[in-house]
Amino acid sequence: MVAEPQTIIEARNVDFYYGDFHALKNVSINIAAQEVTAMIGPSGCGKSTFLKLLNRMNDFTPGARLAGEIFISGASIYGPDADPVDIRRRVGMVFQRPNPFAKSIYDNICYGPRLVGIRKPQDLDVLVEKALRAAALWDEVKDILSKSAMELSGGQQQRVCVARALALEPEILLMDEPTSALDPIATAKVEEWIKNANLTIVIVTHNMQQAARISDRTAFFFMGELVEFGPTMELFTRPQETQTENYITGRFG
Amino acid sequence: MIVGKFEIELDKLSKQVKEMGVSVLKMLKGAGEALLALDDAKATEVIKSDKTVNDLENVIVNRAITLIATNQPVAKDLRFLASSLRLAIELERIGDLGSNLARRAQDIILLEKDGEPTEPLPADIPLMVKKALSMLEMALYSLEHGDTATAEEVFQIDDVLDDLNKTIRAEALSVIKKDGHKAAWGYEVITIASHLERLADHATNLAEETVYMAKGLNIRHNY
Numbered sequence: 358m359v360a361e362p363q364t365i366i367e368a369r370n371v372d373f374y375y376g377d378f379h380a381l382k383n384v385s386i387n388i389a390a391q392e393v394t395a396m397i398g399p400s401g402c403g404k405s406t407f408l409k410l411l412n413r414m415n416d417f418t419p420g421a422r423l424a425g426e427i428f429i430s431g432a433s434i435y436g437p438d439a440d441p442v443d444i445r446r447r448v449g450m451v452f453q454r455p456n457p458f459a460k461s462i463y464d465n466i467c468y469g470p471r472l473v474g475i476r477k478p479q480d481l482d483v484l485v486e487k488a489l490r491a492a493a494l495w496d497e498v499k500d501i502l503s504k505s506a507m508e509l510s511g512g513q514q515q516r517v518c519v520a521r522a523l524a525l526e527p528e529i530l531l532m533d534e535p536t537s538a539l540d541p542i543a544t545a546k547v548e549e550w551i552k553n554a555n556l557t558i559v560i561v562t563h564n565m566q567q568a569a570r571i572s573d574r575t576a577f578f579f580m581g582e583l584v585e586f587g588p589t590m591e592l593f594t595r596p597q598e599t600q601t602e603n604y605i606t607g608r609f610g
Numbered sequence: 611m612i613v614g615k616f617e618i619e620l621d622k623l624s625k626q627v628k629e630m631g632v633s634v635l636k637m638l639k640g641a642g643e644a645l646l647a648l649d650d651a652k653a654t655e656v657i658k659s660d661k662t663v664n665d666l667e668n669v670i671v672n673r674a675i676t677l678i679a680t681n682q683p684v685a686k687d688l689r690f691l692a693s694s695l696r697l698a699i700e701l702e703r704i705g706d707l708g709s710n711l712a713r714r715a716q717d718i719i720l721l722e723k724d725g726e727p728t729e730p731l732p733a734d735i736p737l738m739v740k741k742a743l744s745m746l747e748m749a750l751y752s753l754e755h756g757d758t759a760t761a762e763e764v765f766q767i768d769d770v771l772d773d774l775n776k777t778i779r780a781e782a783l784s785v786i787k788k789d790g791h792k793a794a795w796g797y798e799v800i801t802i803a804s805h806l807e808r809l810a811d812h813a814t815n816l817a818e819e820t821v822y823m824a825k826g827l828n829i830r831h832n833y
Contacts, residue, residue: 566682593684595826605684607616 362389365529365557366411371425373406375418380406382581383425388574393551393558395572395589397565399604402578404561408531411559412448413441430528446473449522453534455514457506457521462489462498465506465517469525484524492520493550512543516550523556532560536567565605569593577601616681620690623673627694630666630701631750637663637708638746638809642739644715645802646731648722653712663705670698689826693819697753700819704746704812707805714802721794728795732781735802738774741767742809749816756824761817771810778803 366388373381381403388394396404406415413434415421427434434444446469457465466485467475475481485502489495494516498509506517515535522530532551536544544567551558551571562568568575569589576586577600585592585601596602603609637659644653674694677683683691721728745767752760779800786796818830 565684569684594688596685602685606687 362392364388365390365430366559367428368407368410369426369428371407371410371423371427373403373410373415373424374420374422375406376420380581381410384578384581384583385425386576386583386586388557388559390557391555392573393554393560393571395568395575396559396561396578397563397568397575397604398578398584399609400563401580403581404576404578405533407578408533408559408561411529411531412445412450413439414450416441446525447527448529448531449525449527450531450533451515451518451522451535454538455511455518457509457514457517459505459507461503462506462509462517463502465521466524468521473525488520488524491523491554492516493546493553494520510543511539512546515539515543515547519547519550527556529557529559530554532558534561534563537563565593577604579604616677616683616687619673619677620687623670623677623694624690626666626670626673627697627701628754630663630670630698631753633659633663633666634701634704634708635743635746635750637705638711638743641708641711641715642743644712646736646739648715648719650716650719653715653719656712657709660705660709663702667698667702670694674698686823689823693823697816697819700812700815704809707809707812711802711805714798714805717798718795721798726794727789727791729785729792731802732778732799734774734778734781735799735806738771738778738803738806741771741774742806742813745771745810745813746816749813749820752817752820753823756820758821758824761820764813764817768810768814771807775803775807 364387366386368384368386368388371381371384372379384403384407396408398404409415410423410427411429411434415423423435426436429444429448433439458468460468463485466488467481470481470484475484486495486499489498494513497513498504498517506514509517515538519530519535536547539547548567548571551560560568560572572589574587575589575592577584577592577596577598579600585596585598587597592601593605596605637656640652640656640659643649644656674691678688678691681687718728745764748760748767749764751757752764782796782799782803786793815830821827821829
């Protein structure tokens with residue numbers, strides 16, 4: 358047996374409400390460091406809600422209420438000492454649609470580092486190259502760094518967003534359906550990046566084949582509950598729960 | 611909904627696998643009869659029916675590959691399709707063994723016709739035929755009903771066939787040693803026992819697919 362990987366995110370008995378709506382019901386899960394964890398389930402199952410809780414993106418949602426605890430690297434991210442700004446630096450996020458700023462590629466990547474006080478051009482140059490290389494985009498854009506990020510293709514824009522998140526050297530990257538607005542070629546590039554990233558990635562996807570292709574572990578959510586969580590290959594070849602079986606084989610409801 | 615059509619296709623495939631099983635069982639029963647009664651007409655009939663089984667193999671393999679390519683199946687659907695590919699190949703080989711057994715019957719009929727010295731078939735041959743056919747029937751039943759308990763019984767009988775094969779081979783060799791003129795007959799008997807032993811192995815493989823489809827466990831080569 359391979360040794361169990363180290364847990365970086367631990368959710369303990371998490372309940373979450375949007376007003377009266379009980380969006381997450383007693384969810385407990387340990388997410389491993391340096392692995393890709395996929396969250397699947399039908400619309401409204403709670404998977405995106407759960408993802409957003411991991412970097413406190415629901416803090417300003419009206420009527421939102423959380424019970425239970427979430428720890429990252431052993432520290433509670435909802436505890437009295439937790440600093441949401443610091444948490445969002447450590448836990449980056451990439452969204453469904455590429456959302457580069459209407460600035461140059463270079464300035465997109467520097468945006469976060471400048472906010473945290475990195476100003477020296479030499480330091481920023483190093484950082485931009487490192488982030489773009491990590492996002493597998495450097496070779497494609499190294500000669501056009503002053504070009505607007507808005508002029509890039511969809512797949513390139515999404516990798517600019519990945520690079521922008523990576524520039525802050527996050528411990529964890531959250532991805533909310535990062536390829537659903539991309540064509541198959543761009544999707545393949547982003548997937549390839551995810552597989553080789555050597556980073557803790559938690560990805561929400563509606564595309565089950567994508568979850569099967571790129572993740573180490575998969576969590577299946579249904580109606581706010583975590584129904585099943587396990588190694589991806591096992592979940593897709595011999596799921597333990599009937600609900601999982603019915604969902605992934607398309608025999609739902 | 612796409613799944614509706616996919617389920618219909620899976621159902622069709624399942625029926626074809628079952629049909630292939632029925633054809634193969636009929637062939638092997640015929641081969642057993644041809645052998646034990648040295649019935650030339652029956653043997654010819656068995657050999658002819660092999661084509662149906664070969665054709666079904668192609669139909670099943672092509673359909674399974676198409677369904678995998680077009681539906682990206684997972685979980686029990688994936689297991690069923692992966693099993694169908696293996697089942698078609700196993701069943702085709704069982705069909706070949708049926709043909710081979712029928713040919714051995716014809717060979718012995720020819721030996722007798724040519725006045726070559728022969729002996730009655732060893733008493734363990736009818737026993738072996740009976741056990742091998744019963745294994746095949748049980749394996750097919752286990753597949754159709756997803757019955758892993760019956761599959762387990764199939765695994766247990768396999769050892770008995772291995773032992774019978776050894777006994778019959780020893781018996782035939784001892785006849786050959788005593789009377790070299792009976793070498794051709796002895797060779798046929800040894801080959802027949804060996805075919806029946808292989809038949810038992812293939813029935814075991816079928817039963818292993820029952821376990822794979824039901825539980826997702828690959829137990830091949832564990833028995």
